[in-house]
């Protein structure tokens with residue numbers, strides 16, 4: 001049984017004639033790294049929003065761990081799947097960077113000491129320690145992206161969906177992120193990466209899904225194939 | 231589209247503004263739930279005529295629910311007179327008069343918001359055009375327009391934040407009241423700040439595109455009142471005035 005399963009999923013935005021997604025069939029295993037690529041506007045972001053329940057499929061079914069996604073509340077999905085929006089601003093709502101990272105833990109009843117320890121760890125790892133008392137929306141684009149990723153990772157979800165995680169990251173920070181994602185993957189946590197960044201995708205993903213015009217074009221297994229290595 | 235709808239769609243935006251002003255005036259003047267309900271019914275009929283889904287009004291009301299509840303409770307407790315329905319110790323807490331006043335206040339807010347929805351049934355350009363042709367300075371008209379534009383943005387921002395919180399695995403519905411208050415208090419400042427940031431960006435991009443760069447601006451179209459507009463406007467103002475006079479005397 002796949003961890004996330006999409007069956008004949010079709011989705012149209014309200015007041016739009018043409019569906020944004022048509023007849024999507026996809027399976028994601030819990031320990032697998034999948035990349036989704038495709039031209040602007042082909043429906044990648046829409047697809048991820050459907051998978052975490054922000055949008056509801058017009059037709060078709062989505063299953064998470066064997067149960068229909070519609071059975072879960074948004075918070076239940078959120079505690080299983082960590083999602084980072086394409087626009088990190090949408091995820092930042094606290095007054096300081098440190099609070100932002102600790103928000104989920106604090107409000108789910110973690111004891112303060114553990115919370116502080118984890119905040120410190122993620123601030124260090126994503127090199128945000130200097131900004132810990134700054135206002136999140138004042139950070140630079142790349143810093144916001146790192147903060148959004150850190151805040152999501154601090155919750156330790158079992159699966160990740162990252163929409164354009166490398167946008168705005170410099171080469172060094174990209175490498176840091178890559179290493180961290182690899183580390184998580186080794187712990188058996190899978191992820192979906194939506195990205196235009198081919199070298200990044202090729203270094204991480206075991207499978208690449210190409211989309212065009214709201215449909216799946218090609219679904220490539222690339223296990224053991226390192227020919228693309230950039 | 232039926233013939234009736236056709237005429238309705240063609241009404242000048244200013245006519246609709248007059249309607250909204252009339253409805254809001256009535257809502258403010260009336261102070262009994264019965265009359266306010268009638269005004270609300272009239273508003274809903276108008277919304278239907280302009281093909282605005284009245285159930286969508288509820289979505290706009292949601293952010294105001296807690297405010298309305300607080301107002302209701304305050305009015306209930308602090309309105310004097312009437313028959314006592316509930317006493318706590320020696321203090322008469324709830325009276326029938328209090329209940330009436332409380333529900334009137336809530337209904338009043340609902341009517342004003344529902345009436346304001348009429349303003350969303352024409353395009354914002356027409357709105358500005360209408361005001362300008364009434365000799366309202368363009369800057370002022372534009373500001374009013376921006377204010378109206380920002381209501382949905384504010385709502386969207388609030389929805390985004392709520393979604394983001396839930397995605398962090400927090401079941402807002404199950405969080406105890408005290409903690410919920412703490413969370414909301416924490417969110418207030420960032421939310422307002424995020425909006426101000428958006429407003430600032432808008433101002434910059436407007437100036438970059440020449441807003442107010444020239445002393446006079448020109449308009450492509452003129453709005454014209456037609457006979458229906460005059461009739462509707464006159465009818466509405468007359469009826470409202472009459473109702474207000476009846477209420478006062």
Ligand SMILES: Nc1ncnc2c1ncn2[C@@H]1O[C@H](COP(=O)(O)OP(=O)(O)OP(=O)(O)O)[C@@H](O)[C@H]1O
Nearest residue numbers: 013016020038039040041042043044045046047086
């Ligand atoms: N809220 C919305 N309302 C209506 N249409 C939308 C909305 N969001 C996206 N769309 C449309 O749906 C289509 C798919 O958009 P989507 O954001 O999923 O593309 P994408 O593959 O993520 O693109 P990008 O590479 O630019 O991120 C686009 O044609 C877009 O115009």
Ligand SMILES: [Mg+2]
Nearest residue numbers: 044045046086
């Ligand atoms: Mg996208």
